[in-house]
Amino acid sequence: MIERYKKTFVPMQAFILVVALAAAVWSGHVEVGAAFFVVMQIGAIFGAIWGHRLKLKVERMPIR
Numbered sequence: 001m002i003e004r005y006k007k008t009f010v011p012m013q014a015f016i017l018v019v020a021l022a023a024a025v026w027s028g029h030v031e032v033g034a035a036f037f038v039v040m041q042i043g044a045i046f047g048a049i050w051g052h053r054l055k056l057k058v059e060r061m062p063i064r
Contacts, residue, residue, distance in 0.1 A: 008048075016040040 016037060024033025 012044050016044065 019040060020033045020037035023036040024030050027033070
């Protein structure tokens, strides 16, 4: 999982930061931006875990 997460870490963090800042500016509340940031960070971690599990399943599939 770490290998996959390392590849996408910088672009994903930049995207999350831009979205969180845009949400804060658009709404006028820093709390909204902070909530977007936290939720997107959690989503990124779960997405990396899920992607790793899928990759392992595909690698274990027999080739026909």
